[in-house]
Amino acid sequence: QTTLSFSTSNWQTEQTVTVSAADDDNAGPEEVRLSHSASGGNYDSLRQDLVVTVTDDDTASLGLVLSPLPLTMVEGESATYTIKLATPPTEAVTVTVSGMGSGMSVDTDGALAGAQTSLGFRSRWLTSPSNWNVEQTVTVSVAADDNTIPDTVTLSHSAAGGEYDAVSRELVVTVLDTAVPGLVLSSATAPLALxxxxxATYTVRLSQAPTDGVVTVTVLGGMSSGVSLDTDAGTEGDQA
Structure with missing residues (x-):
């Protein structure tokens, strides 16, 4: 097991977890679920999962690669995730995001006025430079509401173009209330699809200050699938 510690002085500080995947003999992508269980203060019994997508380095199958899965955020704030294609397309591909619902908005291009909801991908066979395997960022924003119940929104991603016609993938977004303790998981500089x-790396922080003492977050899962975790890259070996 791997643990992270949070106190009243560092609960807002994102702590980094490094995920590494070993080579295996299986072809095709695999999904590994990492569970994060909290204990201490008002965080006892809280749990949040994160899905890691591991693609084969020899073969790749058609699909959309989203990271992180799922996405956790706090109401009144913004969070980001990334999208790329798993394979080079034979034609230009457009991916459209939908399903935001009340109080949530997405923007695929902050440089343009208004909220954009589509992304374009190209292959090196069609134009230069190609970007089919470059992670493009989607920003999700959620307004604060009057209730304290966590909300769950499922964003749909539909692709069009070439062999990607009708390819789709969903992303579950969990929205935590500022008045209720929760674990906020998000991708860091590298996407959590490796x-x-x-x-690859992701970060963990608390959504609010603990009432007292230290909150310990324990990360479990993935080890039997060749996935290892390290919460302190500055110390030799996997920290467990």
Whole structure:
């Protein structure tokens, strides 16, 4: 097991977890679920899951790669996730995001006025430079509401163009209330979709200050699938 510690002085500080995947003999992508269980203060018994997508470094199948899965955020704030294609397309591909619902908005291009909801991907066979395997960022914003119940919104992603016609994928967004304790998981500089033999990072923080003492977050899962975790890259070996 791997643990992180939070107190009243560092609960807002994002702590980084490095995920590494070993090579195996299986072809095709695998999904590994990491569970995060909290204990201490008013965080006892809280749990939040994160899905890691591991793609084979020899073969790739058609699909949309989203990271992180799922996405956790706090109401009144913004969060981001990334999208890329799993394989080079034969034609230009457009991915459209929908399903935001009341109080939630997405923007795929902050440089343009208004909220954009689509992304474009190209192959090196069609134009230069290609960007089918470049992570493009989607920003999700949620307004604060009057209730204290966590909300769950499922965003749909539909692709169009070439062999990607009718390809789709969903992303579950969990919105935590500012008045209720919760774990906020998000991707860092590298997306949480990695190839065998590679690594990626994500961060963990608390949604509000603990009432007292230290909150310990324990990360479990993935080890039997060749996935290892490290909460302190500055210390030699996996910290467990």
């Amino acid at each position: 190839e065998e033999g590679g690594s």
